[in-house]
Amino acid sequence: MKESNVIVAVVQSSPILFDKQSAMDKIVAMTTDAAKQGARLVVFPEVFLPGYPxxxxxxxxxxxxxxxxxxxxxxxxxxxxxxxGGEIGTLCELAKELGVYLIVGVVERDREFSRSTLFNSMVYIGPDGELLGKHRKLVPTGSERLLWGQGDGSTLTVIETPFGRVGGLICWENYMPLARTAMYAQGVDIYVAPTADARDSWQSTIRHIACEGRCYVLSSNQYATKSSYPTDLAHYEDLKDDPEVLCIGGSAIVGPLGDYVTEPLYNQEGILLANLDLSRIAQSRFDFDVVGHYSRPDVFQLIVNDRKQEIVRSIRD
Structure with missing residues (x-):
């Protein structure tokens, strides 16, 4: 029997860029704070570890x-x-110690082939200290494409919890209608949307996703300032004309009819907490279920390739 309520936490913060120990310290401190306030699910922003450049x-x-x-x-x-890896092991220990589900945006280094390609990923960790899965961003946006490779359909991850299915997409891949549909088709009840977008249009996006998917949406963004950047970067001067506050945040929690459960947080670091009434999910799907009674499989069908894509495969007798 699925639980009827759950307290969730959305973190808005940023580490010192290029300093993963700074990020780890913030994850420990803010997850501990959220857990003390009753949170059982804690969400951190896009590439929080080690930061969005x-x-x-x-x-x-x-x-x-x-x-x-x-x-x-x-x-x-x-x-x-x-x-x-080592940092994941530490996060697993933290989740187990505090008894929380922990979702963190990370920069992931490829382990299998060149070890040089990076991915914009988010990891799902359970309260038993187990790594439950990860998702790699399908399409890095704009100049991000020079930093991160493309994920594939094998990491369109949804996890089972006592309070429903949890999964989501990262930042602008939430603008991909077919990617959203692939997530809805896995029965997402709590949809996580870590981002780096602080514009008003992002608020329209997360409210639309909540209303379209009839799910709770937890959007987590960084509050970032120039003071969190090391000044000895070769191209630090790129920031010379930018304001001191580089990202104003806008983290929010939205209900399954598109209404705010917690209003967007701007211009400060903080933790948003909400006690989600999970009965609202079924209630909201009474008149609209995007992959159920409001779908038309006789007219529209989506094919998802969920196989891992490998550049090299060994074939042996």
Missing amino acids: RGLSFGARVGSRTDGGRKDWERYWASAIDIP
Whole structure:
């Protein structure tokens, strides 16, 4: 029997960029704070570990790259994590100690082939200390494509919990209607949407997803300032004309009819908490179920390739 209520927490913060220990320290402190307030599910922003490099060019222009930009990127690569790996082990211990489900945006280093490609990922960790899964962003946006590779359909992850199914997409892949449909088709009740987008249009997006999927949406963004950036980067001057506050936040929790459960938080670090009434999910699907009675499989069908894509496969007798 699914539980009828759950307290969730959405974290709005940022670490010192390129400093994964700073990120780990914040994850420990803010997850502990949220757990003390009763949270059983805690969500952190997109690539919180080790941070979103907003405003940095890494010396890249169409047709050219700089040596300094390569060094900045190598520094970013060095601050990424392996999955599984030491940092994941620490997060698993934290989740088990506090008895929470923990979802964290990370920069993941490829472990299988070159070990050089990075992915914009989020990890799902259970209260038993187990790594339950991960999701790799399908399409990095704009200049992000130079930093991160593309995920595939094998990580369209949804996890089972006592309070419903939890899954989601990262930032602008939430604008991909077919990707959303693939998540809805897995019965998502609590949809997580870590992001780096603080614009008003993002609020329209998460409210639409909640109303479309008839699910709770937990959107977590960073509140980031220039003071969280190391000044010895080769291309730190990229930020010279930017304001001190680089990202104002806008984290929010939305109900399954598109109404705010907690209003967006702006211009400060903080933790949003809400006690979700899970009965509202079934109630909301009375008149609209996007992959149920409001679908038309005789007219529209979606094919999802959920196989892991491998560049090299060994075939042996």
